[in-house]
Amino acid sequence: MIHFVYIIESEADGTFYIGVSSDPEKRLGKHNLPHKYSLFEIPPSNKKFFFLRLFLSLP
Numbered sequence: 001m002i003h004f005v006y007i008i009e010s011e012a013d014g015t016f017y018i019g020v021s022s023d024p025e026k027r028l029g030k031h032n033l034p035h036k037y038s039l040f041e042i043p044p045s046n047k048k049f050f051f052l053r054l055f056l057s058l059p
Contacts, residue, residue, distance in 0.1 A: 007051040016050060024052055 004024040008017050008031055021027040031047050 009050040
């Protein structure tokens, strides 16, 4: 199974997030949805790929 290692950047505040996914476009869409926590909700933000690399296998 192939996997992608990615780094996304928030255009709102310049923060980065590192992750692994077999479907990075779908995962990026989820990152751009609002996040709901117990005390507050984080509004959606525009995130984009900063780095994306394909791996045929992971250790």
